[in-house]
Amino acid sequence: MKRIYNFSAGPSMLPLPVLEKAQRELVNYRDSGMSVMELSHRSALFTEIIQEAEQLLRELMGIPENYKVLFVQGGASQQFSAVPLNLFGTNGKADYVNTGSWSKKAIKEAEKYGDIRVIASSEDANFTYIPEVEGSMIDREADYVHITTNNTIEGTAFSRIPDTGNVPLVADMSSNILSEEIDVSQFGVIYAGAQKNIGPAGLTVVIVREDLIGIAQETCPVMLNYKTHSDKGSLYNTPPTYAIYMAKLVFEWLKELGGVKEMEKINREKAQMLYDYMEESELFSSPVKKDSRSLMNIPFVSASDDLNAAFVDEAKEAGLETLKGHRSVGGMRASIYNAMPIDGVLSLVAFMKKFESKHK
Numbered sequence: 001m002k003r004i005y006n007f008s009a010g011p012s013m014l015p016l017p018v019l020e021k022a023q024r025e026l027v028n029y030r031d032s033g034m035s036v037m038e039l040s041h042r043s044a045l046f047t048e049i050i051q052e053a054e055q056l057l058r059e060l061m062g063i064p065e066n067y068k069v070l071f072v073q074g075g076a077s078q079q080f081s082a083v084p085l086n087l088f089g090t091n092g093k094a095d096y097v098n099t100g101s102w103s104k105k106a107i108k109e110a111e112k113y114g115d116i117r118v119i120a121s122s123e124d125a126n127f128t129y130i131p132e133v134e135g136s137m138i139d140r141e142a143d144y145v146h147i148t149t150n151n152t153i154e155g156t157a158f159s160r161i162p163d164t165g166n167v168p169l170v171a172d173m174s175s176n177i178l179s180e181e182i183d184v185s186q187f188g189v190i191y192a193g194a195q196k197n198i199g200p201a202g203l204t205v206v207i208v209r210e211d212l213i214g215i216a217q218e219t220c221p222v223m224l225n226y227k228t229h230s231d232k233g234s235l236y237n238t239p240p241t242y243a244i245y246m247a248k249l250v251f252e253w254l255k256e257l258g259g260v261k262e263m264e265k266i267n268r269e270k271a272q273m274l275y276d277y278m279e280e281s282e283l284f285s286s287p288v289k290k291d292s293r294s295l296m297n298i299p300f301v302s303a304s305d306d307l308n309a310a311f312v313d314e315a316k317e318a319g320l321e322t323l324k325g326h327r328s329v330g331g332m333r334a335s336i337y338n339a340m341p342i343d344g345v346l347s348l349v350a351f352m353k354k355f356e357s358k359h360k
């Protein structure tokens, strides 16, 4: 069977054992004579799947009792609207940190619903670093502070989560959820599209502190209101059932592997191999400031656009795919989420070395 190393930023690789288990269970799930795709979302078998998925996620992330886990649709992009619509109950204002393309989209959407202040930004240097965020910068009257913990396109990540005091911290964690240990109690809301570290596209996970549920504006659409999904255990309407099943298999795989702590160790090792090589390389370099580098998305450049293009083509022939950088940044980008095996990164570094010796 031919499997390549897929460095796509999302949808991205899934663990092979997960795909194989899904394959084994595809046409006849637990002797039901049906696929999970064909099960009613109110059936006993699916109820078990969604409850187990939630339980596993709670265990993996250490989610406290006073937080709800919601399985919704619409992607992280829909949360750009859902967050202000749910949280602008009190003062109608929020502070945002602008660290890249996704932050900018979140800001633009929130501006439709209230007063948005950008309290820190790295736009002045093409988003190649994470700006300092100090408690003193935060408006004590803001309904929330919003950050993007990992910037998928620019390859930066917060190495320290800012302390926002009593103002709830909201995080778009789409591209680094479950990749390293975090303290959920530092956040009011965490949201993530599934297609990077959780499972297939179509599912969005929202983790929300209970006191932030039920304060939405009157005009908040029912499908965007956290209360709707919280009251009904994510079964107000038909949830993305198969994506939830796949997420459950990914959570089981991660637990088996030793949980997020073990995953973080492996992720640090993988990223370090690439960054270390770039330090010594005379051809490849990272555009990102050292203290702001992501473990998940690693952009790099060579000496010219032509050489970058040649690299991407030749890498593909060698079974290393989707290494082209985002159109807004150029160069290359290796996305090495949880499911990317160490061997994939070893192969990439070996290929980079070979390419460098050929083009010196």
Ligand SMILES: *Cc1c(COP(=O)(O)O)cnc(C)c1O
Pocket (backbone or CB within 6 Å): 010, 074, 075, 076, 077, 078, 102, 148, 150, 151, 152, 172, 173, 174, 175, 193, 194
């Ligand atoms: C991928 C991504 C998004 C967009 O997610 P969708 O599910 O496609 O809406 C938003 N924010 C970040 C940080 C991402 O990586």
